[in-house]
Amino acid sequence: MTGIAYLGPEASFTHLAAKSIYPADSLVPMRTIPECIEAVSQQKASLAVVPVENALEGTVPLTIDYLFHEADVYIQAEILAPIAQHLMVHPDHVKHWDRVETIYSHPHALAQCHKYLSYRLSNVPTEQYSSTAAAAKLCAEHPELAIAAIANETAAHEYGLVIVERDIHDFHFNHTRFLVLGSKKDRLERPTKKEQIKTTWMLKLPQDDRPGILHQVLSVFAWRRLNLSKIESRPLKTGLGHYFFIVDILEEEDHIMMKGAAEELTFLGCTVKTLGSYYTYETESE
Numbered sequence: 001m002t003g004i005a006y007l008g009p010e011a012s013f014t015h016l017a018a019k020s021i022y023p024a025d026s027l028v029p030m031r032t033i034p035e036c037i038e039a040v041s042q043q044k045a046s047l048a049v050v051p052v053e054n055a056l057e058g059t060v061p062l063t064i065d066y067l068f069h070e071a072d073v074y075i076q077a078e079i080l081a082p083i084a085q086h087l088m089v090h091p092d093h094v095k096h097w098d099r100v101e102t103i104y105s106h107p108h109a110l111a112q113c114h115k116y117l118s119y120r121l122s123n124v125p126t127e128q129y130s131s132t133a134a135a136a137k138l139c140a141e142h143p144e145l146a147i148a149a150i151a152n153e154t155a156a157h158e159y160g161l162v163i164v165e166r167d168i169h170d171f172h173f174n175h176t177r178f179l180v181l182g183s184k185k186d187r188l189e190r191p192t193k194k195e196q197i198k199t200t201w202m203l204k205l206p207q208d209d210r211p212g213i214l215h216q217v218l219s220v221f222a223w224r225r226l227n228l229s230k231i232e233s234r235p236l237k238t239g240l241g242h243y244f245f246i247v248d249i250l251e252e253e254d255h256i257m258m259k260g261a262a263e264e265l266t267f268l269g270c271t272v273k274t275l276g277s278y279y280t281y282e283t284e285s286e
């Protein structure tokens with residue numbers, strides 16, 4: 001069991017995030033997020049790095065859903081990275097870049113540039129691809145096609161493309177959170193003294209639709225003064241109106257108040273799936 005799986009290929013944003021804390025030669029590219037998570041749960045990789053949330057576009061649903069429904073893995077750290085999106089083409093197309101016929105990228109990247117694309121290139125269809133770097137690689141491998149990719153600067157260098165429009169993401173504050181996942185509850189050391197620990201739980205409410213249950217759940221945290229930094233619902237996929245909740249709590253799971261909270265939630269009929277406690281590593285831009 002060796003290697004750290006990441007959403008590839010080389011020069012994806014996930015690759016840059018992973019390289020900020022792990023040596024480049026330990027990283028193994030995968031084609032999809034589920035493949036990364038499976039590699040860890042089937043012990044084919046020691047860890048995996050996957051995107052989980054973007055400041056402009058919100059959750060990466062595939063990651064959250066796969067963690068809840070399909071795998072039993074734990075978060076060992078999170079990496080917070082600034083994101084800058086650029087439009088790039090093969091050198092053969094630089095002169096007439098605004099005549100490209102299709103723009104490829106990861107769905108999150110296309111969504112981060114929605115305003116730019118609709119004002120500047122409204123007639124050009126977009127096509128979703130497995131990652132920004134995979135889209136850049138496609139442009140490099142097909143100079144005969146008039147296509148462009150939205151990706152980062154490293155991808156432009158890696159695949160020999162030319163950036164024709166810089167910083168095309170719609171809002172300046174663009175960051176993505178990436179998770180480092182492992183098969184055991186084990187966390188990376190605290191990166192700096194001031195870093196706050198965080199715990200992620202996934203909560204399923206009791207089956208019977210009793211009034212006020214969400215209020216009761218929140219009060220479990222409130223009276224214990226447990227600070228939530230995020231709460232979000234996702235469909236349970238068992239029918240309309242059925243959800244599970246992802247909560248990030250700014251406390252360590254072993255804390256007495258957290259143990260009490262878990263017990264009380266279970267008593268209320270909730271199922272608590274823990275992803276563990278971990279620290280945040282912040283990276284600089286490329």
Ligand SMILES: O=C(O)C(=O)C[C@]1(C(=O)O)C=C[C@@H](O)C=C1
Pocket residue numbers: 007011012013014015051054060083106108109130131132133176
């Ligand atoms: O496509 C990539 O390069 C990725 O690493 C994926 C991903 C995402 O899933 O959000 C990561 C960061 C950016 O927000 C855009 C795309």
